[in-house]
Amino acid sequence: MHASRVRLPMKDEAKARKARARAGTAPLSSTNRDQTVPGWELTVGIEIHAQLNTAQKLFSPAAAESHDAQDVEPNDSSHVAFFDVALPGAQPIFQPATLVPAVRAALALHCTVQRVSRFDRKHYFHWDQPAGYQITQYYEPLARGGYIELLPRDGIYGETPVRVDIVQVQMEQDTAKTLAQPGGVYWLDFGRAGMPLVEIITAPQIHHPATAAALVRKIQALLHAVDACTSGMEAGGLRADINVSVRRVGDDGVAIGPLGVRTEIKNLSSFRAVEDAIIAERNRQIAAINAAATAGHPDPASVIESETRGWTPPSGAGEGGQTHRLRGKEGVVDYRYMPDPDLGPVIIDDELVQHLGLTLGVSPDEELDRLVEEYGLTPVDAAALMALDSGGRAQYYYDVVDAVEERLSTSESRNLDGVRPFVANWVLHQLGKLTAEKVAVMEGQEVATLGMTSEGRCRVPVESLADILAFRYQGRITAGVAKDLLFAVFRGDVGGEEGPLVEQVIAAANLWFDEITPEEYRALAQEALVGETGTLKLFLSPKKNIQGKLQYLVGKLLRMGPEGRTDPQHAEAAVRAEIERWVEENRKA
Incomplete structure (x- = not known):
């Protein structure tokens, strides 16, 4: 291959070092952006709904694969059972295998798994709930009494760790998926109806929007680490409902009176949406109370209604996002909770809980500590590796590090002290640049996505990247040549089953770096x-x-x-x- 085929313009390395320095100190979220309002206290409680990683639905043998991941047609017969569409006479059949990921989720959140739990009917009418009720757990849930510890590196507001209690974890069925069509028409996909969920309910102990987003992010990481959840927020496998209230604080910083009237913001599907929606709703409530006080209302706080609200993200025109009313907030009486007469109690053996507890594996905090202490990464880079590609980017990183260190173990030209951070920079930043808009098209050909799997495999084979990085770390090729070779591997011109090996390309194009002494x-x-x-x-x-x-x-x-x-x-x-x-x-x- 000719050198001109491989080489791209060299990026300025000084700028790259500055970018890395900024990445090493940047916060995980916008923790200084509009987090507090003087004279007011924000209180947030969160309900997280996560789809369990199981083969069948909760109460039917229908397949429970994600439609997006498996490219399943809406209302495919293999994914919709009679019970899922509430055909008369269809009965729920509890699928015991759904207990395994549910118990794993509860244990990851330090909850106490109840030996006996029961299912209840939560009655409400909506087109996505064909039976007129949802089967959930209200009176006797799967687990109670857990907690999650949030550290400054998780992206919370401030430098003091925050502990948030988990009130309970309950199993329940998902609703059908609503597909909006032109002209105000809505289609229903019952493939999602009956999908097994866990609902994780926190205590109202969060007081800053960034901390709320950090909690959702960390719970998603925990559920993925213990193989309890199919996918994260970005793929629709996890959604959050946020309960928001405000109240005044005195000059001494102590809150005045009981918690304010709470509103619930439904179905938030990104970490940024969680933070932004809380800020918008908090500001809306404060403005309404202040306006009522200015107008002489005898009880200004009472102007806030208990209601369910939706979230409209910021528009492209620069307008800020806002919450909007959906309906009045239902109470426990409205839902008419009752034990489900068609389902018996769920009895969980202590040995099963003990076995699952011993097989949870490494927690996200432990893995992040390892990446920081043993691999020399910054907390920001370590967290990014763990979050990208459902954990696939971290596995890819481990594999590349092993391969590079194996190649360098026989070399005496340089020690291995800086290898691991060096590899992390390429796996995090240089791989990400491959699909950037500025290189999306080359020589008239569309560039595909990275295609990273959760097992750590992608379009750039581990062995090819390891060859490039070993040569670069030894100083045998320049940074510019290394980047060009990486792009050539990504295109499929180098490496893989049919392309020439990296070392062969370097030798053929005379790309070795003959550095001065x-x-x-x-x-x-x-x-x-x-x-x-x-x-x-x-x-x-x-x-x-x-x-x-x-x-x-x-x-x-x-x-x-x-x-x-x-x-x-x-x-x-x-x-x-x-x-x-x-x-x-x-x-x-």
């Missing part, structure tokens, strides 16, 4: 400083911002050096060393 770097650095006395004097004062001057001198060295044989990082190190020598000599003088 340290002595040559030193000589070039000394030459670059000739005639730069005025610039060098700036380095005598540590108060001056001299980063730009340093880069000017580095660029001068790179222009003076032989083309294609200098490395920007090594050039910068050589210039720094000569500057330090000059400063030391002139301070003595």
